[in-house]
Amino acid sequence: MQTEQLNGVVSKPAYSPVILNPKSRFHLFIAEQAVTGEMQSLFDGCGVEKEIAVYSDASDSRLLESLAAIPLTGTLYLAGTEPFIWRVASHARQAGLRPDQIRMMAPVSRERHLFCCHCYQITEGVTYSPFICSGCGLSLEVTDHFARLHSAYFGYQANAEDCSDMPEKREVS
């Protein structure tokens, strides 16, 4: 029952199609690894001052500098995996951007980061549940509770009461 209840907590982000903010005077496009087709066409369609850049690390110092340089009337567009775009978004908010200045495209993969509530380790590349925690080795139930601060989904021991009773493996979307 517990499982269902926790999984009933749906804070899984929903992504709607991204459009340009017609009011903005400056547009910054950031992609992880490679510019996606969707981002490229947005960029091409943008007629005012704009910049586009690719990073592999969401905390790259040049990326942080360019976030801090966005004007009050600017808009930030993000493409990449879910952990990447949320981490950049969190740096952007630190820099002073408002949530309505940040537009995220649907993640390019369904791989999740999984936060272990027992050892606080984050396990990457999670596609099914339960999943073995890379920190403490426990088998974790992967919930749909997304922690924006950690850009990761909340995970807890799947068979805490009875270790012979392991829930069936299922894909997470």
Add this chain to the structure above:
Amino acid sequence: MSVIDQISVKVSAVRQVAPMIKEFSLEAIDAELVPFSPGAHVVVTMAGAENEPTYRNAYSLMSNPQDNSQYRIAVRLQEDSRGGSLFMHHQIAVGDQLMISPPANLFAPEWMAKKHVLFAGGVGITPFLSYLPELQQRESEFELHYMFRSKQTGAYSDELSETLDKNCNNYDADKGSRCDIAAVMAEQPLGTHFYVCGPQSLIDSVRATADEMGIPASAVHWEEFAGAKPGQPFVVELSRSGIELAVASDSSLLETLEGADIEIPNLCRAGVCGQCVCKVAEGEVEHRDSYLSEPEKQSGQVMMPCVSRAAGERLVLDI
């Protein structure tokens, strides 16, 4: 907010701080006043004499939030007042008692902001007076733009420009000085939040300017202190008790209900907090609040009686 929560206070000082504005200091009679957060307000209940209506108005607390020896409010005399401000100006003197609600806050500063830009119009300076001690204590970057007409308003402008120096910009329309809102907003850095308190026209123009410039809507905060505006008289029926009441053109529906001893929770009395929501059983509503979403308004099933009225001659509420 029920009657039990009310705090009885005594007026300990009255000051004329501008031609049309009086400041009232309030001290608790039997309880202690609680500290409040910057931007908070109280609802003052002004019980008139026998057969006189009772007024309830929301006023921002303008004293230092850390000072719980007294609360201070400032009341502008409204020419087209439905009573509250006239009552405060003409009937209330030192020693009089009033009932106030505990402080509630719908206009707190966004402490994540890198910079705060405050636009005050006339008596709209009051909530910002409670911001200033904390902004200064936190060493936050801020600027105040204070617009008034010295023949009517303009309270505290001298003190403010003296203590805040260049963080305070005064614009006295009676001396032909005007604030170029667009120019002020255009210069601000990333992370700036804007706050507006004053007449509806000032709120509208700051919001419209932000929108035009592409400033994110969530960085603009405002407080309406206008309260209910008059409208056509109508009849309200309460379906559960069968009671029928006549709402006069210069009373709000909420005031009429309160006048019949029907207590409806309320915090802002200006259509923003959502506390007073009532279910509508029958009749068309003229929605005047900024709380309900467009679909909720169109559904015709709920309304905010503090500001909204019947669109026709009759309304049935499910209470």
